[in-house]
Amino acid sequence: MNKELETKKNSEIFVNVTDYETRIGVVEQGKLVELLVERPEKERIVGNIYKGKVTAVLPGIQAAFVDIGMEKAGFLHFSDTSDYQGEKNLLFDMDYVDEETLDTPRVTTRRRSSIITDFIKKGQELLVQVIKEPINNKGPRLTTQISLPGRYVVMVPGGKHVGISKKISNGSEKKRLRKIVGELKPPHFGIIVRTVAEGKDQKDFKADMSLLTKLWGKMKKKVEESKAPDLVHKEMEITGGIIRDLLTPDVTRLVVDNKKEYLQIIKYLKALDPRLCSSVELYSDPEPLFDKYAIEPEIDKMLDRKVWLRGGANIVIDQTEALVAVDVNTGRLSAKGKGEDAIYRANIEAAREIARQIRLRDIGGILIIDFIDMQDRENRRRVYDEFKNALSHDRSENYISSISDLGMVEMTRERIRPSFMHTFSDSCPVCGGVGRVLSRESMAVKIERWFKRAAPSSQSRHYQLVANPQVGEILLAGNPTRMKNMEKTSKLRIDLIVDTSLHPEHFKVIDLGTEVDVTEKFKAPA
CATH class of the missing domain: 3.30.420.260 (Protein of unknown function DUF3822, C-terminal domain)
Incomplete structure (x- = not known):
């Protein structure tokens, strides 16, 4: 770097x-x-709140499909409903239930032993929030447990409890925050205090809660006036x-x-x-x-399967439909450097880099990590602790199993949106989808960045761009087209030629003043 x-x-x-x-x-x-x-x-639609209509209820999987006005209906599992938690749906109970009855064992047990058809019917209108983006051919995942994030707190309409972020570890600070928030909390709202609120005073919380309470008031009014399906609130x-x-x-x-x-x-x-x-x-x-x-x-390397480490070892990341496999290899470690201490150091370095790559590539779901075998049990524990510590700053929820005698770690990570690989690449047209290539949109953006680099220092003002027809189609879309916008921004004249023999990930730029290929001249620095 x-x-x-x-x-x-x-x-x-x-x-x-x-x-x-x-x-x-x-x-x-x-x-x-x-x-x-x-x-x-x-x-992105995570955080958006919709007034939706139930199109199907499937008791076999305890789930419902809800039309929120998108191409695919949203998926609502019973565990993500307020009924499952012993609360009424916000859309039909704006005055809410009696707080004293929400946490009684009798109510909670009855609710949780019920089935989805007891509470949700086809044709019913629900207030829902998106908690996961559409992934592959699946629609967005929904919840009826609405939450409104602010700077210092998250407000939960219909709730009653005050929670503190787990990342605030100081006991006296937790007590102070709980006291402040408890005094300011509006009726019929649960409050979650965010990590960034540590050390903040009453006026900070007051302003935040006031803003969110007003937002909820506007949303309630829109819900009453709108017809499902409708967008009630768009996340910023x-x-x-x-x-x-x-x-x-x-x-x-x-x-x-x-x-x-x-x-x-x-x-x-x-x-x-x-x-x-x-x-x-x-x-x-x-x-x-x-x-x-x-x-x-660093972004250009994010689709690479192999990541080299400074010590000579490498990690290989393979993403499949079912899970993600991460393998740590000795790589260029010399024979002398393959003793227990050297392997331990390579695994420590790999633990930090794997945690970084998981966050950077936004990998979710099930992951299996295979570290290089170590004989010393204490070394295995230290590698595990290092990996867990490296992921402690991750904003996505994760669970990490203990490291096995063979150096294997299983983990799950919350999947909110498609990974970087699925967002910015397409299935390879040559190998039938086994590999990945940069998406047409990603290639168009890459070409635009090339001309942005070229514009300030280029001697020539006239270029020929040669691209794959699929990429050319993206560049010629829109009104004005992206080609016209690119010429306007760079103040260069650009002639587009499409070439079916050119790989979708490749393009060429010819300086028409000198007829020289200058593609490499203004590529992103390595």
């Missing part, structure tokens, strides 16, 4: 905005650990969500390369916490932001 990025000591957030894509890179201790991308054609855009969830005092700076986005962030922070405005920077250098801070090369 580039030394400029490597020497950073604190967490930083970098925001790259174009007409067709917004990318957010989270860097911790000089390493890219999280990448979030939003494209207009793949808007990706940048706003990241600021709300990740911009903490530990983040030394947030750098954004788009003035409009920068002004929106400043406006949002002034209302939220003006003290945070000083950490936001507008980047205006001609060199692309992600090139400058060596984030682009």
Whole structure:
């Protein structure tokens, strides 16, 4: 990784905005650990709240399908309903049930031993929230247990309890926070205090809760006036969500390369916490932001199956439909370096890198990790502890089993959205889907970045772009087309030629002034 990025000591957030894509890179201790991308054609819907209509109830699997106005109906399991938890559905019980009866053993037992058809019927209207994005050919996963995230708290309409983030470990601080929130909590709301609230005072909580209470009031009014299916509340855009969830005092700076986005962030922070405005920077250098801070090369490696470690070992990541297998190999470790101590050090390095790759690639579901065999039981324990510690900063819920005598670790990680591989690549047309290639959209964006790099220093102003017809189709879509926008932004003249013999992941750029192939000249730095 580039030394400029490597020497950073604190967490930083970098925001790259174009007409067709917004990318957010989270860097911790000089390493890219999280990448979030939003494209207009793949808007994220997790957090959205809908008034939906039940289209089918399947008691055999204790689930229902709910029409929320999307191509595929949402999936609602009984365990994700308020009825399962012993509460009434919010859509039909705006005044809520008597709080005193919610936690009685009799009510809870009766509810949990019931079946879904006791509470949900075909044609019924429900207020639901998306908790998982559509993945592959499945619709979004839904819940009727609505939650409204703020900066310092998450408010749960219909709840009554106060919970504190597990990451706040200080007992006296937990007690202080519980007291503050308990005094401010509106009736008929449960409250979860977020990690970022540690050390905050009453006025911070008061402002946050006031905002969320007003939001819930507006939502209730829309629910009463709207006809299912209908979008009742849209979760904030990706940048706003990241600021709300990740911009903490530990983040030394947030750098954004788009003035409009920068002004929106400043406006949002002034209302939220003006003290945070000083950490936001507008980047205006001609060199692309992600090139400058060596984030682009890290992204280019994210589809690689093999990841090399500094000590000479490597890890291989294979994603299948059922699970993800991660194998740690000795790689280039010398014969002398294959003793117990060397293997232990390789496994420690691998544990840290695997945790980073899991977060970076957003891998969810079941994972099987095969470390290099170690004879010493204490070494196995230390590797396990290192892996668990490396994943402690992960925002997604995970469960890690203990390491076996053979060095195997099984784990599960919450899958909220498709992994990076499935989002940014397509099945290979040559091998019939065994391998993956960059998606047409990803290739179009890659070409746009090439011309953005070329524009400031290029001597020529006229180029010929040769691309696969599938990529060319994306570039010629829209009104104006992406080709026209690319020419306007770069101030270059670009002639597009499609070539069926060109691999979907490849493109060529010819300088028409000199008739020289300049493709390599302005590629992302390695």
